[in-house]
Amino acid sequence: MDYLTWLQDSALGTWVAGSIWGYPIVLACHALGMAVVAGTVTMICIRILGFARAVPLTLFARLSAIAWAGLVLNIVTGLALFSGDPVKFFYHPVFWIKISLITMGAVLLWLVVRALRNAAAMPEAGPDTPAGAKLVAGCSLAFWAGAIIAGRLIAYIEFGNGM
DSSP, X not given: OXXXXXXXXXXXXXXXXXXXXXXXXXXXXXXXXXHXXXXXXXXXXXXXTTSSTTSOTHHHHHHHHHHHHHHHHHHHHHHHHXXXXXXXXXXXXXXXXXXXXXXXXXXXXXXXXXXXXSTTTSOOSSTTSOHHHHHHHHHHHHHHHHHXXXXXXXXXXXXXXXX
16 A cells, blocks of 8 residues: 555656646547557457458567557556545555456457467467367457456546445
8 A cells, every 4th residue: 555655656656646637648548559459459350350451460470569569568558547536546446357358358459469470379260260260369358348448437437445
């Protein structure tokens, strides 16, 4: 608890929570990072699921760097947003659902990218695409969509100290 109070009282926490521009700037950057991650992950996963078969899967491995850059931007801006009201977020169950979904989504992204870089492990998506690859792609889409929804719900679901 002392760490959370320290974080909230830090220069970053004070700027995010107290300045007219802090929160909107950080939130806008967070939204851009989210769009990058969600967009690239969606393109990769729907390709694995069999859409846009004319585009070689190996090309999507190059997109992974963009997805990781978006995730790094989201982590940095997410920590900044967290610093604005860490006590609220730390004790909010939807926050931890969001963090769990992001973690699972990142692990699946890593697995998908690893498979894409090894063309033998990931044949061109089509009717013969391994069911496991399609399952990973579908779960990845669900995790990232869930993380976005959970992030929005944090703003609208009040969770009191009494829990």
